[in-house]
Amino acid sequence: MPAIKEGRKSKSVEMDMAPMIDCVFLLLIFFMVATTFAPMPGLRVQLPPPGKPNPNKPKGLIIRVANPDAGQYQGTMMLNEDVVQFDELFNMLVNKPDEMKSMLIIQSERDVMHEQVVRVMDVAKQSGIVKIGFAVVARE
Secondary structure (H helix, E strand, C coil): CCEEEECCEEEECCCCCHHHHHHHHHHHHHHHHHCCCCCCCCCCCCCCCCCCCCCCCCCCEEEEECCCCCCCCCCCEEECCEEECHHHHHHHHHCCCCCCCCEEEEEECCCCCHHHHHHHHHHHHHCCCCEEEEECCCCC
């Protein structure tokens, strides 16, 4: 840096950085507050009205996903009382009659991973099922 001479002593010129850092942080805070974020698209869920559960058995396909056993990652899946694996789920859904494929109800227990439920939903959409519902298993 250039030096300023005063008589015999020379002083070096220094710039105080604190005000500039304050301005940068104020601008950063301003832009963070003023920025609008695009909303994330989500799933539209039609919830049933509150009240007592319907005792009638729903029509259509029902997939029940049980809690995973100790040491297991995924729970056991049953499609209308038949045990099914992911690799055969698509073929089983496609081969069902059209009147049964109008709606799929997914019943999952409490400790089932969301990933497994989402994978079931993806396979159902690929097989042509339009409506997907969710049900809970009644506690005893």
